[in-house]
Amino acid sequence: MKDVTHSETYEPHGSSKLYLSIFVVLCVCTAVSWLVDELRFENTTLLVVTVLAIASLKAGFVMLYFMHLKFEENWKYAILVPTIILAIGLPLTLLPDIGLQYYTSVNPQAMIVEEVVTSETAPSTVEQKTSPEALDPEKSDAPAESAPE
């Protein structure tokens, strides 16, 4: 068996200049995702997709250049492909039961029924859900206007 030592495997994969430019790109990506969050998009799906796409892009840069995967031979697939399939598979298998319920949840938190959502003066749904009035079953007949800010 070939005795592999560092002196044989070390090849200058990248220069300091390359690493620095990758670092700058990563910082710009972070700044962009933070800015996107600060903009408070109305369309939250767009926001989720944007920030996760930027995260994947950053992860890609780190793996390809900092972890030198771009320069490695095919063994990288043998290690990474199975783990990534399992990693994606786990949430997908859990999702239908816990995440995507076609039935009504029976957990105590979800039993609290919102009142007067049709009222135009009702506060935003988030406030209403977490406001004391909305959570207190005894006050469930209270008008929405009385909910504290």
Place this chain on the structure above:
Amino acid sequence: MEQTISTTPRKTGLPITNGKLGMWLFLGTEIMFFTAFIGVYIVLRIGSVDATGRSAWPGPEEVHINAAAGAFNTFVLLASSFLVVMAHNAMGQKEYGKARKYLAFTFLCACIFLGVKAFEYQGKFEHGILPGQIPETAEEAILKTTGSVESILNAELERLTTEGENVLEKKTILQTEELEWKEKEPNSARLEEIQAVLALNIAYTELNDSRRLGELNLQDLENRVEELKANDKFGSLLESLHVYHPILYGNIFASTYFLMTGFHALHVVIGMILFAVAICARLSERWADYVENSGLYWHFVDLVWIFLFPLIYLIPATT
């Protein structure tokens, strides 16, 4: 008999060192370790809905999530990743002094990261954002608030008298003592303290009774607590008291948050130990593999944070 030995050995196995292969296999298991946590977090978060099916995940203000702190920590980890790869580069070019300097700066970045993390944890501890400690309904919030009045009362009783096996006995002892002091020295500081705690006891009993009878809602409780705090006898004892507000799904948030960030922070600490060993050693060619492998590990720690940052800090609660 002559035996011919080939000077070029047959090429078998992988073109990488055993150490590097081991590190990559370990990172493979680490990917699955962290995606188990991250996947569970995503699934639980999607599943945390109210009766109407809308997401009821707690908002950043409620659970004290600061996106700026997260962004800063992301930057710190990215910088440290860059420094590690520069250290690896310097090792390859046999510039060991430079490599040590880069590793030292990486270590510093890890310290800054953990410092910011500790600051964030501190804020959560102070506000009681802990698994199993967060009231999720008004009833629980009221119970927790009256409970903290009780623990302030009990601590004060404990301070004033060491006699008596339980709270009830202590109260009786203090009541007797109050009468004695009234006769002896009606203006003493001790008497004032005893009278304050006994008055607080009466106020607490009243508050707890109306809670038990279900006459208390959060707004009433808030007014009552304001009144108690303004009381000139025992108001000063209640300075730290605040009224708890329910946070729907706060506990599952706290569990997943501390699980993910806690294990990540543990990985940061392990990385720091790896770097500390290299910084303290006399770096030479023999250390090139060590620096490369601990660098790979560190980039993985960075990778995990790259995903934790948007998932915890950026994606808003209303999705």
